[in-house]
Amino acid sequence: MHSTIFKYIFISLLTIISFNTANSKEIWERTGTFDGEKSGVVLSIGTSKNGNVFACVNTGAPVFQSTNSGKSWQKSTLPSNNYINDFATKDTMMFAASLNGIFRSFDNGLTWKLSNSGLTTLNIKSIIVTSNGILFAGTRGNGIFRSNNNGDTWIPSNKGLSNLKINAIVSLDSNNLIVATDGEGLFFTKNGGSTWEAGSSEVRLNYVLTLAISPKGYLYAGTDNYGVFRTKNMGNSWEEMMADITGKVNYISITPNNKIYVGTFEKGIFYSSDDGNTWTVENEGIDNEPIAVYCLAIAPNGDVYAGTGGGGVYRRTIVNGINDEKDFTITNFNIRTTNKNNIYTTFSVRSRGLINCTLYSVLGERITELINETFVEGKYDIEVNSNSALSSLHGIYYCRFTTSNFNQTKLIYFP
Numbered sequence: 001m002h003s004t005i006f007k008y009i010f011i012s013l014l015t016i017i018s019f020n021t022a023n024s025k026e027i028w029e030r031t032g033t034f035d036g037e038k039s040g041v042v043l044s045i046g047t048s049k050n051g052n053v054f055a056c057v058n059t060g061a062p063v064f065q066s067t068n069s070g071k072s073w074q075k076s077t078l079p080s081n082n083y084i085n086d087f088a089t090k091d092t093m094m095f096a097a098s099l100n101g102i103f104r105s106f107d108n109g110l111t112w113k114l115s116n117s118g119l120t121t122l123n124i125k126s127i128i129v130t131s132n133g134i135l136f137a138g139t140r141g142n143g144i145f146r147s148n149n150n151g152d153t154w155i156p157s158n159k160g161l162s163n164l165k166i167n168a169i170v171s172l173d174s175n176n177l178i179v180a181t182d183g184e185g186l187f188f189t190k191n192g193g194s195t196w197e198a199g200s201s202e203v204r205l206n207y208v209l210t211l212a213i214s215p216k217g218y219l220y221a222g223t224d225n226y227g228v229f230r231t232k233n234m235g236n237s238w239e240e241m242m243a244d245i246t247g248k249v250n251y252i253s254i255t256p257n258n259k260i261y262v263g264t265f266e267k268g269i270f271y272s273s274d275d276g277n278t279w280t281v282e283n284e285g286i287d288n289e290p291i292a293v294y295c296l297a298i299a300p301n302g303d304v305y306a307g308t309g310g311g312g313v314y315r316r317t318i319v320n321g322i323n324d325e326k327d328f329t330i331t332n333f334n335i336r337t338t339n340k341n342n343i344y345t346t347f348s349v350r351s352r353g354l355i356n357c358t359l360y361s362v363l364g365e366r367i368t369e370l371i372n373e374t375f376v377e378g379k380y381d382i383e384v385n386s387n388s389a390l391s392s393l394h395g396i397y398y399c400r401f402t403t404s405n406f407n408q409t410k411l412i413y414f415p
Contacts, residue, residue: 026282026316026317027284027285027316027317028269028282028283028284028285028286028306028314028315028316028317029285029314029315029316029317029364030285030286030287030311030312030313030314030363030364031066031069031070031071031073031305031312031313031314031315031364032066032070032071032072032073032364032365032366033073033312033361033363033364033365034055034057034059034064034073034312035075040057040058040059040309040310041057041058041292041294041307041308041309041310042055042056042057042294042295042307042308042309042312042313043056043057043058043062043083043084043085043294043295043307044056044084044085044086044087044294044295044307045087045295045296045297045305045306045307045313046084046086046087046088046089046094046096046109046297047087047089047297047298047299047300047305048089048092048094048108048109049089049091049092049108049300050092050108050300051067051069051299051300051301052065052066052067052108052109053065053066053069053070053297053299053305053313054066054076054078054084054087054094054096054109055073055305055307055313056083056084056085058083062080062081062082062083062084063075063076063078063082063084063096064076065109069299069303069315070305070313070315071366072365072366076109076112077109077110077111077112078096078103078112079112082096082098082099082100082103083098083099084096084097084098084103085097085098085099085124085125085126086124086125086126086127087127087297088127088128088129088135089129090129090133090135090150092106092107092108093105093106093150094108094109095115095127095129095135095151096112096127097124097125097126097127097137098122098124099122099123099124100114100122101114101115101116101119101122101124102114102115102116102119102124102127102137102151102154103115104150104151115151115152116154117152117153117154118145118147118153118154118155119137119139119142119145119154120142120156121139121140121141121142123139123140123141124137124138124139124140125138125139125140125166125167125168126138126166126167126168126169127169128169128170128171130171130173130174130177130192131171131173131174132174133150134146134147134148134174134192135147135148135150135151136157136169136171136177136193137154137169138166138167138168138169138179139164139166140165140166140182141164141165142156142158142164143156143157143158143161143164143166144156144157144158144161144166144169144179144193144196145157146193157193157194158196159194159195159196160187160189160195160196160197161179161181161187161196162184162198163181163182163183163184164181165181165182165183166179166180166181166182167180167181167182167207167208167209167210168180168208168209168210168211169211170211170212170213170219171213172213172217172219172234174192175189175190175191175192176188176189176190176234177189177192177193178199178211178213178219178234178235179196180208180209180210180211180221182207183206183207184198184206185198185199185200185202185205185206185208186198186199186200186205186208186211186221186235187199188234188235199234199235200235200238202229202238204223204225204226204229204240205221205223205229205238207223207224207225208221208222208223208224209222209223209224209248209249209250209251210222210249210250210251210252211252212252212253212254212260213254214254214258214260214275215254215256215257215258216258216275217232217234218230218231218232218275218276219231219234219235220241220252220254220260220276221238221252222249222250222251222252222262223248223249224248224249225247225248226240226246227240227241227242227245227246227247227249228240228241228245228249228252228262228276229241230275230276241276241279242278242279244267244270244279244281245262245264245267245270245279246267247264247265247266247267248264248265248266249262249263249264249265250263250264250265250292250293250294250295251263251293251294251295251296252296253296253297253298253304254298255298255302255304256298256302258273258275259271259272259273260272260273260275260276261282261296261304261306262279263293263294263295263296263306264292264293265292265293266290266291266292267281267290267291268281268282268283268286268291268292268293269281269282269283269286269291269293269296269306270282285314285317286306286308286311286314287311288308288309288310288311291308291311292308292309292310293306293307293308293309294307294308294309295307303315303316304316312363312364334346334347334410335357335399335401335410335412336412337412337413337414337415342383342384342390343370343383343384343390343399343412344381344382344383344384345357345370345371345380345381345382345384345401346379346380346381346382347379347380347401348378348379348380349375349376349377349378349379349380350377351377352374352375352376352377353374353375353403354372354373354374354403355371355372355373355374355375355401355402355403356369356371356372356401356402356403357369357370357371357372357384357399357400357401357402358370358399358400358402359390359397359398359399359400359412360397360398360399360400361397361398362395362396362397362398364398367393367397368390370384370399371384390414393414394414394415395413395414396411396412396413397411397412397413397414398410398411398412399411399412
């Protein structure tokens with residue numbers, strides 16, 4: 001880390017002001033960039049058991065990996081020009097469904113090899129692991145394939161399927177699975193894929209792009225043109241969700257504590273915490289317009305990731321001290337630069353605590369840490385000198401100022 005020199009120009013102690021714990025809320029925060037670029041469309045996101053995050057974009061490698069919750073990304077060891085449609089995780093194993101077959105990793109995504117024995121097509125659209133460890137893969141033309149041996153070999157599992165173009169597949173348990181076909185709706189199995197039966201006469205479910213099952217066993221289906229539908233009885237009857245979720249739904253993801261996230265093609269992300277009875281738009285922090293969300297993923301630690309069109313990957317994060325200024329630890333925060341790229345910041349402290357100030361590019365890439373120090377009550381005017389990190393900077397950047405109960409980001413211009 002670049003060294004930081006603080007020149008305390010003046011400090012005038014203030015009377016200690018009592019304050020309550022600040023309010024907090026969740027927003028989306030853009031993660032680091034891919035090779036310095038935000039990316040084109042993020043096609044899929046996967047997470048390993050140890051928390052590594054993988055993102056496939058339609059430019060570049062195209063698969064990138066992050067080992068620090070998205071703060072930075074590097075090219076993964078997945079071979080170049082293999083576009084990944086879906087990921088699945090089983091203990092320390094990972095599986096990636098691609099246009100060239102199924103890649104398998106035994107070491108949380110550190111190394112990968114193809115695992116295509118028995119597949120009659122290599123265009124794999126989706127892949128899941130059931131509760132008893134059986135793998136199911138949905139293809140774009142040859143239906144469903146199943147593996148009982150961690151992907152060593154694959155066998156077809158299509159009896160009863162009248163459409164072999166598979167868009168999505170989910171499992172309630174080891175025996176009950178649902179697949180969404182491209183044009184003929186949903187099919188269900190109650191015997192682990194030995195036979196399939198058509199599951200809905202609702203024509204608006206003919207083209208379902210994404211499926212998700214909640215911890216309560218409710219099934220949610222996102223369509224290409226009619227929003228989201230829900231069934232509480234595994235397809236015997238369906239309910240249309242709120243009218244605001246219209247058009248194309250690209251992805252639905254549900255956390256273990258039953259928070260539902262819906263990624264749409266034009267309206268960004270919708271959220272529900274009551275089984276889908278009510279929904280709110282949850283786009284704060286996502287700054288590219290229109291907001292197209294192509295994929296979502298839930299990490300083992302509960303982090304939620306969203307892959308967008310043109311804006312890279314965003315992570316759901318809690319920001320403190322947003323709503324009520326009387327609760328802020330920090331007040332009167334300002335920052336500026338000189339023609340020598342030195343940074344000056346002024347702020348007032350109401351209560352002793354650790355203060356961090358970090359510089360980011362406009363694409364969300366972390367540049368350097370400017371301040372990370374404990375301050376007591378008072379008013380501060382500080383010159384931050386970090387020449388090696390700042391001397392080559394030109395243009396607009398973001399400076400993020402945080403404490404335990406405060407978060408504020410301001411633009412800063414380097415001449």
